[in-house]
Amino acid sequence: MNVLNTLLAASGQNHPTKMDAIIFWIKDHMSLAGKHWSPAGFGEGPNIFSNNFTTQSFFLILSAVITLILFGVLYNKKQKTPTGLTNFLEPFVIYVRDEIAVKNMGEKDGKAWTPFFCSLFFLILGSNLLGLIPGNATATGTFWITGSLALIVFLCMTLVVAIKYGPVNFIKAFMPPGVPGWVLLLLTPLEMIGLVVKCVSLTIRLFANMLAGHIVLFSIMALLYVFSYYAILAYPIAIGIYALEVFVGFLQAYVFTFLAALFIGEMFHHAHPHHDHDEEHAH
Structure with missing residues (x-):
């Protein structure tokens, strides 16, 4: 055969x-x-990867291990003037801290949550870039992996907020001040459903973008199999799309991390005990 x-x-x-x-x-x-x-x-x-979940999990774990090695072993925080690898990683860390964490969660909470958002950013970025190496799998190109990452964000928006500010303030986060009671009966369930919708959007956005890019790349590569060497002219297009996929890998890691910080920051703000007072003072 x-x-x-x-x-x-x-x-x-x-x-x-x-x-x-x-x-x-x-x-x-x-x-x-x-x-x-x-x-x-x-x-x-x-x-050796006979199961699809195991394959994708392997490259997700590999990305996590690389991230741990980079920041747990090679990254030197004690350097007054960063050099080498530390100098390369420093701008990414500062950007995540100042432009993502602090801007969405405030100075105090933003700096406290910077390690979490940096871990999220580099884990997703590593998975995206590893998937571009021929023969490797893109962990973020599957619904279950991106859904798991979104679930972590969901737990931060719910469980962590409820523990930090208490169950009462957590429930009050879904009840905007000054809104009539009969409106709250409709609005509160919708706000709660909105948390799930936000996490589903995080899941689909990352999964769909990474999956679509690979389908396009494989389709162009398949032209050589169909048209033999006559399709060689299509390969500059494939190289261009490959370069675009590298950019998309960075972009999607940024978008996921930014939206995660935005959603968590919103819940922190609305569940804060002084939120009602701040709203009245603003008005």
Whole structure:
């Protein structure tokens, strides 16, 4: 049996075509359930990652380990004048602290939460960039991983706020001051549902952007399999899209972290015991 029929055996195709092979190859990569790296079977062989969740989890853990090594071992906070790797990472840390954490949560809470947002940013960034290495998996290109990250943000918006300010102030965060009671009966449940909607949007935004970019890249690469060397002119386009994907990797890490800080900061602000007084003073 030729390589094409072997590749398509799992898809149930009786008369496989090249287009069938490409579709199966892309689906195979997105699900990470197979052992093939190309529609023609190049790189065919045993795969130690036999389960798609395990594969994506491995690269998520790898990103976490790299982040821990960078900041737990190589990053030197004691340097008065940062040099080397510390000098490279310092602008990212300062930007996350000043432009994301402090701006959305205030000076005190922002600086206290900077390690969390830095961890979130570099974990997502590492996962995004690792997925661009041929043969690797993009952990952030699956719904379950991005959903887990969004769940962490949801717990920060609910459980952490309830512990920090108390259950009463947490419930009051969904009740804007000065609103009639009968309106609150409708508004409060909607505000609570809004927390879930925000986290779902975080999940889908990151997952969809990373998944779409890989589908485009694989589709262009598949042209060489269909049209042979006549498709070589399409590869400069693939290089351009690849460079764009590197930018998107940074952008999506920033967007996820920024929105997480914005959503958590909103809950901290509304649940703060002096929130009502501040509102009246502002008016």
